[in-house]
Amino acid sequence: MSNDKEKLLSIMASLESDYNHGKISKEKYLYFRSKYEDKLNALDAREATSRIRSMQGKPSNDSKQPKKPAKYDKKEEQDLVQKYIINPKKGDKKLKERTPMDSGTFKLVAILVLAVGFTFGAAVGVFNFDFESLSDANAVAIVTDTAFPDVADIQVNNTVTNTSTTDVAGGYVETVQDTSGSSSQGSSSYTPSEPTPAPSTGGGGESPESGSSSEQPAG
Protein backbone atom coordinates (compact mmCIF):
# COMPACT_ATOMS: atom_id res chain seq x y z
CA MET A 1 0.00 0.00 0.00
CA SER A 2 2.67 2.43 1.06
CA ASN A 3 4.66 1.36 -1.97
CA ASP A 4 1.82 2.50 -4.26
CA LYS A 5 1.59 5.75 -2.41
CA GLU A 6 5.30 6.34 -2.78
CA LYS A 7 5.10 5.62 -6.49
CA LEU A 8 2.17 7.92 -6.83
CA LEU A 9 4.00 10.66 -5.00
CA SER A 10 7.03 10.08 -7.17
CA ILE A 11 4.91 10.36 -10.32
CA MET A 12 3.33 13.53 -9.00
CA ALA A 13 6.75 14.95 -8.32
CA SER A 14 7.78 14.04 -11.86
CA LEU A 15 4.63 15.68 -13.15
CA GLU A 16 5.40 18.80 -11.17
CA SER A 17 8.93 18.82 -12.52
CA ASP A 18 7.77 18.38 -16.13
CA TYR A 19 5.31 21.17 -15.74
CA ASN A 20 7.92 23.48 -14.24
CA HIS A 21 10.24 22.72 -17.16
CA GLY A 22 7.50 23.42 -19.65
CA LYS A 23 7.35 19.86 -20.98
CA ILE A 24 3.61 19.59 -20.49
CA SER A 25 0.83 22.08 -20.76
CA LYS A 26 -1.03 23.53 -17.84
CA GLU A 27 -4.21 21.72 -18.80
CA LYS A 28 -2.50 18.35 -18.79
CA TYR A 29 -0.75 19.15 -15.57
CA LEU A 30 -3.97 20.08 -13.80
CA TYR A 31 -5.78 17.06 -15.22
CA PHE A 32 -3.17 14.55 -14.12
CA ARG A 33 -2.57 16.28 -10.82
CA SER A 34 -6.24 16.09 -9.89
CA LYS A 35 -6.32 12.49 -11.06
CA TYR A 36 -3.31 11.51 -8.97
CA GLU A 37 -4.65 13.45 -6.00
CA ASP A 38 -7.89 11.50 -6.24
CA LYS A 39 -5.93 8.28 -6.32
CA LEU A 40 -3.86 9.44 -3.38
CA ASN A 41 -6.97 10.30 -1.44
CA ALA A 42 -8.45 6.94 -2.33
CA LEU A 43 -5.31 5.22 -1.08
CA ASP A 44 -5.42 7.23 2.15
CA ALA A 45 -9.08 6.42 2.61
CA ARG A 46 -8.44 2.75 1.95
CA GLU A 47 -5.57 2.79 4.42
CA ALA A 48 -7.68 4.48 7.04
CA THR A 49 -10.50 2.00 6.51
CA SER A 50 -8.06 -0.84 6.87
CA ARG A 51 -6.75 0.58 10.11
CA ILE A 52 -10.28 1.03 11.50
CA ARG A 53 -11.17 -2.50 10.50
CA SER A 54 -8.03 -3.85 12.11
CA MET A 55 -8.83 -1.91 15.26
CA GLN A 56 -12.34 -3.41 15.24
CA GLY A 57 -10.83 -6.86 14.77
CA LYS A 58 -12.18 -7.33 11.27
CA PRO A 59 -10.03 -8.60 8.45
CA SER A 60 -8.64 -6.15 6.00
CA ASN A 61 -10.25 -5.80 2.52
CA ASP A 62 -6.90 -5.78 0.86
CA SER A 63 -6.79 -9.53 0.64
CA LYS A 64 -10.21 -9.60 -1.04
CA GLN A 65 -9.16 -7.33 -3.79
CA PRO A 66 -8.30 -9.25 -6.91
CA LYS A 67 -4.76 -8.85 -8.05
CA LYS A 68 -5.63 -8.58 -11.72
CA PRO A 69 -7.40 -5.25 -11.58
CA ALA A 70 -4.52 -3.83 -9.58
CA LYS A 71 -2.11 -4.93 -12.23
CA TYR A 72 -4.40 -3.53 -14.85
CA ASP A 73 -4.53 -0.18 -13.08
CA LYS A 74 -0.80 -0.14 -12.80
CA LYS A 75 -0.36 -0.95 -16.44
CA GLU A 76 -2.86 1.69 -17.44
CA GLU A 77 -1.11 4.18 -15.26
CA GLN A 78 2.25 3.36 -16.81
CA ASP A 79 0.77 3.72 -20.27
CA LEU A 80 -0.66 7.09 -19.42
CA VAL A 81 2.62 8.25 -17.96
CA GLN A 82 4.46 6.94 -20.97
CA LYS A 83 2.04 8.52 -23.34
CA TYR A 84 1.60 11.97 -21.89
CA ILE A 85 4.46 12.69 -19.51
CA ILE A 86 7.58 10.81 -20.48
CA ASN A 87 8.97 11.69 -23.88
CA PRO A 88 8.59 8.91 -26.41
CA LYS A 89 11.60 6.69 -26.87
CA LYS A 90 13.57 6.99 -30.02
CA GLY A 91 13.13 3.38 -30.94
CA ASP A 92 9.44 3.30 -30.27
CA LYS A 93 8.12 2.98 -33.81
CA LYS A 94 4.55 2.70 -32.69
CA LEU A 95 4.67 6.05 -31.01
CA LYS A 96 6.64 7.56 -33.87
CA GLU A 97 3.98 6.59 -36.37
CA ARG A 98 1.38 8.42 -34.37
CA THR A 99 3.35 11.66 -34.52
CA PRO A 100 1.47 14.11 -36.71
CA MET A 101 3.25 16.21 -39.37
CA ASP A 102 4.98 18.94 -37.47
CA SER A 103 4.88 22.52 -38.58
CA GLY A 104 8.44 22.44 -39.97
CA THR A 105 7.69 19.69 -42.46
CA PHE A 106 4.46 21.36 -43.43
CA LYS A 107 6.25 24.62 -44.09
CA LEU A 108 8.87 22.88 -46.17
CA VAL A 109 6.26 21.13 -48.30
CA ALA A 110 4.41 24.40 -48.74
CA ILE A 111 7.59 26.19 -49.80
CA LEU A 112 8.42 23.39 -52.22
CA VAL A 113 4.98 23.52 -53.81
CA LEU A 114 5.22 27.30 -54.13
CA ALA A 115 8.72 27.14 -55.59
CA VAL A 116 7.81 24.50 -58.15
CA GLY A 117 4.63 26.37 -59.04
CA PHE A 118 6.49 29.65 -59.39
CA THR A 119 9.19 28.07 -61.54
CA PHE A 120 6.67 26.36 -63.80
CA GLY A 121 4.54 29.45 -64.11
CA ALA A 122 7.51 31.66 -64.85
CA ALA A 123 8.78 29.23 -67.48
CA VAL A 124 5.41 29.08 -69.21
CA GLY A 125 5.12 32.83 -69.05
CA VAL A 126 8.58 33.43 -70.47
CA PHE A 127 8.05 31.07 -73.38
CA ASN A 128 4.61 32.35 -74.24
CA PHE A 129 4.80 36.00 -73.36
CA ASP A 130 4.78 38.35 -76.29
CA PHE A 131 7.76 40.48 -75.40
CA GLU A 132 7.42 42.58 -78.51
CA SER A 133 4.45 44.82 -78.14
CA LEU A 134 3.56 45.13 -81.77
CA SER A 135 2.53 48.68 -82.20
CA ASP A 136 3.27 50.45 -85.42
CA ALA A 137 5.60 52.77 -83.57
CA ASN A 138 7.95 49.83 -83.01
CA ALA A 139 8.27 49.16 -86.72
CA VAL A 140 11.78 49.79 -87.91
CA ALA A 141 11.17 49.60 -91.63
CA ILE A 142 8.42 49.82 -94.20
CA VAL A 143 7.52 46.90 -96.42
CA THR A 144 5.95 47.70 -99.74
CA ASP A 145 5.85 44.17 -101.12
CA THR A 146 2.50 42.51 -101.31
CA ALA A 147 1.09 39.35 -102.77
CA PHE A 148 -2.01 41.27 -103.79
CA PRO A 149 -0.69 43.98 -106.11
CA ASP A 150 -3.07 46.36 -107.76
CA VAL A 151 -3.66 44.45 -110.95
CA ALA A 152 -7.02 44.43 -112.68
CA ASP A 153 -9.06 41.28 -112.86
CA ILE A 154 -8.70 39.52 -116.17
CA GLN A 155 -11.78 38.10 -117.79
CA VAL A 156 -11.34 35.16 -120.09
CA ASN A 157 -12.31 35.81 -123.71
CA ASN A 158 -15.65 34.39 -124.65
CA THR A 159 -15.57 32.41 -127.85
CA VAL A 160 -18.65 31.60 -129.89
CA THR A 161 -18.33 29.16 -132.75
CA ASN A 162 -20.91 29.06 -135.47
CA THR A 163 -20.85 26.34 -138.08
CA SER A 164 -22.92 26.44 -141.22
CA THR A 165 -22.89 24.18 -144.26
CA THR A 166 -23.98 25.33 -147.69
CA ASP A 167 -24.38 23.17 -150.78
CA VAL A 168 -22.53 24.68 -153.69
CA ALA A 169 -22.92 22.99 -157.09
CA GLY A 170 -22.70 19.43 -156.02
CA GLY A 171 -20.21 20.15 -153.21
CA TYR A 172 -20.49 21.97 -149.94
CA VAL A 173 -18.74 24.68 -148.08
CA GLU A 174 -18.38 24.50 -144.33
CA THR A 175 -17.78 27.74 -142.61
CA VAL A 176 -16.48 27.99 -139.10
CA GLN A 177 -16.75 31.36 -137.51
CA ASP A 178 -15.15 32.33 -134.19
CA THR A 179 -16.24 35.46 -132.50
CA SER A 180 -13.95 36.53 -129.70
CA GLY A 181 -14.33 39.37 -127.33
CA SER A 182 -12.45 40.69 -124.34
CA SER A 183 -13.63 43.08 -121.72
CA SER A 184 -10.71 43.22 -119.36
CA GLN A 185 -9.94 46.76 -118.36
CA GLY A 186 -9.20 48.86 -115.37
CA SER A 187 -5.50 48.51 -114.89
CA SER A 188 -3.18 51.36 -115.54
CA SER A 189 -0.28 49.05 -116.15
CA TYR A 190 -1.91 46.38 -118.19
CA THR A 191 -4.16 46.76 -121.28
CA PRO A 192 -4.57 43.53 -123.13
CA SER A 193 -4.85 43.61 -126.89
CA GLU A 194 -8.38 43.23 -128.02
CA PRO A 195 -8.97 40.89 -130.89
CA THR A 196 -11.29 42.22 -133.57
CA PRO A 197 -14.09 39.89 -134.42
CA ALA A 198 -14.39 39.39 -138.17
CA PRO A 199 -17.21 37.22 -139.32
CA SER A 200 -16.43 35.07 -142.33
CA THR A 201 -18.59 35.19 -145.38
CA GLY A 202 -17.72 31.74 -146.54
CA GLY A 203 -14.79 32.64 -148.74
CA GLY A 204 -11.78 30.42 -149.17
CA GLY A 205 -9.35 32.67 -147.38
CA GLU A 206 -8.00 32.18 -143.81
CA SER A 207 -7.89 35.02 -141.46
CA PRO A 208 -5.89 34.19 -138.29
CA GLU A 209 -6.17 37.74 -137.05
CA SER A 210 -9.89 37.51 -136.90
CA GLY A 211 -9.87 34.02 -135.57
CA SER A 212 -12.02 32.78 -138.42
CA SER A 213 -11.23 29.93 -140.67
CA SER A 214 -12.90 28.39 -143.65
CA GLU A 215 -12.45 24.91 -144.82
CA GLN A 216 -13.48 23.76 -148.29
CA PRO A 217 -12.90 20.15 -149.02
CA ALA A 218 -12.77 18.93 -152.57
CA GLY A 219 -16.09 17.81 -153.77
Add this chain to the structure above:
Amino acid sequence: MKITKIGIAIIVIAILVFGFIIVNNVQFNNNSSNETVTMQTISKCGVTINYPSNWVYSQATSNDSVIAISKQNQIDGLEVGQVNINVERREFTGDFANFVNKSYNNLQADPAYNMVSSGEVDFNGETALQYIYTSNSTGGVIREHKAIWVERGNNAYVILYSAPIDRFDGNLDAADYIISHIIIN
Protein backbone atom coordinates in the same frame (compact mmCIF):
# COMPACT_ATOMS: atom_id res chain seq x y z
CA MET B 1 16.60 18.32 -41.45
CA LYS B 2 17.19 15.82 -44.19
CA ILE B 3 13.96 16.84 -45.93
CA THR B 4 14.98 20.47 -45.72
CA LYS B 5 18.25 19.74 -47.50
CA ILE B 6 16.47 17.76 -50.20
CA GLY B 7 13.99 20.58 -50.65
CA ILE B 8 16.70 23.19 -51.03
CA ALA B 9 18.50 20.95 -53.52
CA ILE B 10 15.33 20.54 -55.58
CA ILE B 11 14.75 24.30 -55.65
CA VAL B 12 18.33 24.97 -56.73
CA ILE B 13 18.13 22.30 -59.45
CA ALA B 14 14.83 23.70 -60.71
CA ILE B 15 16.27 27.21 -60.94
CA LEU B 16 19.38 25.93 -62.72
CA VAL B 17 17.35 23.93 -65.24
CA PHE B 18 15.08 26.91 -65.84
CA GLY B 19 18.03 29.18 -66.49
CA PHE B 20 19.69 26.62 -68.74
CA ILE B 21 16.57 26.26 -70.86
CA ILE B 22 16.16 30.01 -71.25
CA VAL B 23 19.76 30.66 -72.14
CA ASN B 24 20.19 27.78 -74.56
CA ASN B 25 16.85 27.95 -76.27
CA VAL B 26 17.25 31.42 -77.63
CA GLN B 27 20.80 31.50 -78.86
CA PHE B 28 22.63 30.07 -81.77
CA ASN B 29 25.81 30.99 -83.49
CA ASN B 30 25.88 32.47 -86.93
CA ASN B 31 28.86 30.71 -88.46
CA SER B 32 29.37 33.17 -91.26
CA SER B 33 29.87 36.27 -89.17
CA ASN B 34 30.71 34.56 -85.88
CA GLU B 35 28.28 36.88 -84.11
CA THR B 36 25.72 35.76 -81.60
CA VAL B 37 22.23 36.07 -82.93
CA THR B 38 19.30 35.65 -80.63
CA MET B 39 15.96 34.35 -81.73
CA GLN B 40 12.97 36.55 -81.19
CA THR B 41 9.30 35.87 -81.39
CA ILE B 42 6.45 38.09 -82.42
CA SER B 43 2.80 37.19 -82.68
CA LYS B 44 -0.05 39.05 -84.23
CA CYS B 45 -3.55 37.99 -85.22
CA GLY B 46 -2.77 34.30 -84.88
CA VAL B 47 0.50 34.44 -86.80
CA THR B 48 3.71 33.76 -84.91
CA ILE B 49 7.14 34.39 -86.38
CA ASN B 50 10.40 33.25 -84.83
CA TYR B 51 13.15 35.27 -86.42
CA PRO B 52 16.80 36.04 -85.75
CA SER B 53 17.69 39.34 -84.19
CA ASN B 54 19.32 40.62 -87.37
CA TRP B 55 15.81 40.95 -88.76
CA VAL B 56 13.44 43.60 -87.48
CA TYR B 57 9.73 44.13 -87.21
CA SER B 58 8.34 46.21 -90.07
CA GLN B 59 5.15 47.91 -91.00
CA ALA B 60 3.68 46.84 -94.32
CA THR B 61 1.75 49.24 -96.49
CA SER B 62 -0.60 46.53 -97.68
CA ASN B 63 -3.99 46.48 -96.05
CA ASP B 64 -3.91 42.68 -96.15
CA SER B 65 -0.68 42.44 -94.18
CA VAL B 66 -0.79 40.72 -90.83
CA ILE B 67 2.85 40.94 -89.88
CA ALA B 68 6.08 41.76 -91.65
CA ILE B 69 9.79 41.68 -90.94
CA SER B 70 12.80 43.00 -92.78
CA LYS B 71 16.47 42.20 -92.72
CA GLN B 72 18.09 44.88 -90.63
CA ASN B 73 21.10 45.61 -92.84
CA GLN B 74 18.94 45.71 -95.98
CA ILE B 75 16.91 48.79 -95.14
CA ASP B 76 17.50 51.77 -97.38
CA GLY B 77 17.75 55.41 -96.43
CA LEU B 78 14.02 55.90 -96.74
CA GLU B 79 13.49 53.13 -94.17
CA VAL B 80 12.05 50.86 -96.84
CA GLY B 81 12.98 47.23 -96.30
CA GLN B 82 14.60 45.59 -99.30
CA VAL B 83 14.69 42.01 -98.03
CA ASN B 84 11.35 41.30 -96.44
CA ILE B 85 8.99 38.62 -95.32
CA ASN B 86 5.41 39.72 -95.28
CA VAL B 87 2.51 37.55 -94.10
CA GLU B 88 -0.78 38.58 -95.58
CA ARG B 89 -4.31 37.33 -95.24
CA ARG B 90 -7.33 37.69 -97.45
CA GLU B 91 -10.75 36.17 -97.15
CA PHE B 92 -11.95 34.15 -100.09
CA THR B 93 -14.95 32.17 -101.18
CA GLY B 94 -14.99 29.07 -103.27
CA ASP B 95 -12.02 26.91 -104.08
CA PHE B 96 -8.69 27.88 -102.55
CA ALA B 97 -6.59 26.80 -105.53
CA ASN B 98 -8.85 28.70 -107.91
CA PHE B 99 -8.55 31.80 -105.78
CA VAL B 100 -4.76 31.62 -105.81
CA ASN B 101 -4.57 30.80 -109.50
CA LYS B 102 -6.82 33.68 -110.31
CA SER B 103 -4.48 36.03 -108.48
CA TYR B 104 -1.56 34.85 -110.58
CA ASN B 105 -3.54 34.89 -113.80
CA ASN B 106 -3.99 38.56 -113.14
CA LEU B 107 -0.30 38.98 -112.37
CA GLN B 108 0.83 37.14 -115.48
CA ALA B 109 -1.25 39.40 -117.62
CA ASP B 110 0.76 42.31 -116.32
CA PRO B 111 4.05 42.69 -118.23
CA ALA B 112 5.70 43.93 -115.08
CA TYR B 113 5.46 40.46 -113.59
CA ASN B 114 7.12 37.28 -114.78
CA MET B 115 6.32 33.89 -113.36
CA VAL B 116 9.40 31.77 -112.61
CA SER B 117 7.87 28.64 -111.14
CA SER B 118 4.85 27.35 -109.31
CA GLY B 119 3.84 24.17 -107.60
CA GLU B 120 2.94 22.48 -104.36
CA VAL B 121 5.31 22.46 -101.40
CA ASP B 122 5.28 21.17 -97.86
CA PHE B 123 4.72 23.80 -95.23
CA ASN B 124 5.02 22.49 -91.67
CA GLY B 125 3.49 19.18 -92.67
CA GLU B 126 0.71 20.54 -94.81
CA THR B 127 0.43 21.12 -98.52
CA ALA B 128 0.85 24.69 -99.63
CA LEU B 129 1.02 26.43 -102.98
CA GLN B 130 4.27 28.11 -103.92
CA TYR B 131 4.78 30.72 -106.61
CA ILE B 132 8.08 32.34 -107.50
CA TYR B 133 7.97 35.36 -109.74
CA THR B 134 9.72 38.61 -110.47
CA SER B 135 8.47 42.13 -110.67
CA ASN B 136 10.00 45.36 -111.87
CA SER B 137 7.33 47.72 -110.84
CA THR B 138 9.31 49.56 -108.21
CA GLY B 139 11.52 52.19 -109.76
CA GLY B 140 12.93 49.84 -112.35
CA VAL B 141 14.43 47.54 -109.71
CA ILE B 142 13.69 43.93 -110.48
CA ARG B 143 12.58 42.10 -107.37
CA GLU B 144 12.06 38.42 -106.93
CA HIS B 145 9.27 37.04 -104.80
CA LYS B 146 8.54 33.68 -103.28
CA ALA B 147 4.96 33.31 -102.15
CA ILE B 148 3.67 30.38 -100.12
CA TRP B 149 -0.08 30.14 -99.88
CA VAL B 150 -1.76 28.39 -96.98
CA GLU B 151 -5.46 27.83 -96.50
CA ARG B 152 -7.09 28.45 -93.13
CA GLY B 153 -10.83 28.07 -93.44
CA ASN B 154 -12.10 30.96 -95.51
CA ASN B 155 -8.84 32.85 -95.18
CA ALA B 156 -5.94 32.54 -97.56
CA TYR B 157 -2.62 33.30 -95.91
CA VAL B 158 0.37 34.09 -98.08
CA ILE B 159 3.92 34.25 -96.81
CA LEU B 160 5.80 36.47 -99.21
CA TYR B 161 9.58 36.60 -99.23
CA SER B 162 10.82 39.44 -101.43
CA ALA B 163 14.25 40.74 -102.27
CA PRO B 164 16.05 42.45 -105.13
CA ILE B 165 16.83 39.78 -107.66
CA ASP B 166 20.58 40.00 -107.03
CA ARG B 167 20.09 39.46 -103.28
CA PHE B 168 17.27 36.94 -103.48
CA ASP B 169 19.37 33.78 -103.44
CA GLY B 170 21.80 35.15 -100.87
CA ASN B 171 19.07 35.56 -98.29
CA LEU B 172 16.98 32.60 -99.34
CA ASP B 173 18.35 30.20 -96.70
CA ALA B 174 17.60 32.60 -93.87
CA ALA B 175 14.19 33.31 -95.32
CA ASP B 176 13.43 29.62 -95.68
CA TYR B 177 14.46 29.09 -92.06
CA ILE B 178 12.17 31.86 -90.89
CA ILE B 179 9.33 30.69 -93.11
CA SER B 180 9.62 27.15 -91.80
CA HIS B 181 9.17 28.50 -88.26
CA ILE B 182 6.11 30.58 -88.99
CA ILE B 183 3.03 29.33 -87.22
CA ILE B 184 -0.38 30.23 -88.59
CA ASN B 185 -3.22 29.34 -86.28
